[in-house]
Amino acid sequence: MSIRDxxxxxxxxxxxxxxxxxxxxxxxxxxxxxxxxxxxLYRRQLTRQGLGGDRLTRLALGMRSVIERFDSAYLDEMQGIADGAGVPLADVILINCRTEMMFGQSELKMVCRELEDGCTGLVVLPExxxxxxxxHALNWDWLQECADTGIVLRMRRDGxxxxxxxxxxxxxxxGRHGLNSAGLSMSVNFLSxxxxxRQLADVPLALVRRKMLEAPDMDSAMKxxxxxxxxxxxxxxxxxxxxDRGGQPLGDAVNLECAPDEIFWQxxxxxxxxxANHWLCPVARSKLRELGLADNPDSLYRQRRVETxxxxxLYRGSGKVDWACIKNVLAGAFLHAGGxxxxxxxxxxxxxxxTTLMDVAAGVMWIARKPCQSQVFAEYRL
Known part of the structure; x- marks a missing residue:
């Protein structure tokens, strides 16, 4: 198939x-x-910070051995993307590994931070x-240009x-966020x-997330x-x-605040x-120094607004949360300071x-592109 751009x-x-x-x-x-x-997009972002041309290509291709050690099939898939799109393999690696590929470049740490994105995510259990x-729903906050680079993949796998x-x-x-046919879903939020x-990574986090979404259950994904x-x-x-066996819906969820060397769960x-985009776990807040709020203080009221x-x-009407409520809160503004x-x-x-809405058990996603302009949701099904 082909897509007109x-x-x-x-x-x-x-x-x-x-x-x-x-x-x-x-x-x-x-x-x-x-x-x-x-x-x-990402070459341009990094070139503005003094990293471009042959140096950027060498750093990207240097990630091949890291990817192959984690899962050689991922390198094969990246090569397929490159061949199908007619771009160099280094470009596809850059898209997937844009932060980790710069490990050891101390002068580029701020670049890494600038290339991270935000989100506001939520989960409502079946009861x-x-x-x-x-x-399961979220807003993905990032560069507006990505409205023209985003796609939805429906991937059929054997076994x-x-x-x-x-x-x-x-x-x-x-992959970024989504669900699978085993009833698993995942989304990601920026933290700092x-x-x-400061330490070597086993593998780029984007590939870890893809591996987690391939898991048959939540236990395997967390491992x-x-x-x-x-x-x-x-x-x-x-x-x-x-x-369950009686036909009743089941569901559970966990939030995982991941530091490079430690995971805090909620x-x-x-x-x-x-x-949203700041640390919530009391244990994490007692052990780490929060850096993200200096650039994204709106995370504080986004968190509070959605919770409220x-x-x-839950305390009025039917005592249930519906999709209209979730759409409304994810489309919310806050005075003149964003929202x-x-x-x-x-x-x-x-x-x-x-804005992505996921009915996980049904294997359905509804996604609104450029939700600041339109709240029309397209439906995607497994």
Missing amino acids: VDIGHFPLIEVAGTAYQRGRLHGGAAPERVARSAR HAASGGLM ADQPDLLLFTEAGAL SDRDY VLWRTRRFCSSNLMLTQAGI APQHGLLVH VLQQA VLRKPGADGQHATVA
Whole structure:
């Protein structure tokens, strides 16, 4: 299949299957303009900070052995994307490993931080969901250009222990957030601490997230995370949904605040999980120095606003949270200082790129592209 690279009102769906290389080739071949645009975006960002040309290419290709040690199939998939899109392998590695590939470049630590993104994420467990099933949703706040590089991948995989995947990602990347046919879902939020960029990482975190989403259950996914070291902090919201023998919906969730060398977990409170872009776990706050709020103080009121609206929904009417409530809170503003829905700022670059809603047990995602402009959601199904 092919995709015309125009300003369409939704993110294109690309279906891939076969070997890792074949899946990558289908991905790249379906969206070559978007893959090239993704690579140009990050090359341009790094060139502005003095890292470009041959040096950037060498750093990217130097990551091949790291990727291959973690999972050689991921390198095959990246090569397939590159071949399908007609771009160098170094460009695809850059898209997937844009932070970790610069380890050891001490003068570029601030560049790494500037290339991280924000989010506001939430989970509602089935007993508090009007739909009856686990609800997982998030705003992805990042460079507005990514509205034209985003895609949805529907990935068919072989084997009973290899769930199919429905992933939102930037073209050229192996995955960002999404769900699988085993009832697992995951989203990511930016975090920052004084432990970042100080130790070797086993593997880029973006690939760890993809590996977690391939897991058959939440237990297996968390084991992947605990067995790897990370280059910088990040927050992961992980859920598991299903149906019991009596046909009743089941679901659980955990929030994982990840420092490079330690993971701090949080369980749902009153059936809810909410996370913006600052550390919440009391243990983490006693051990780490928060660095992200200096650049993103709005995280404080985004966190509080979403919590308040969801809690209010539980104490009125049906006592349940519905999708209309979630859409409303993720589209919310806060006086003149921005809000949960991040509008383009003074730099004209950063905003909420996409709002994603996931009915995990049903294997459905609804995504609004450029939600500051339109709250029209396109539906994607496993």
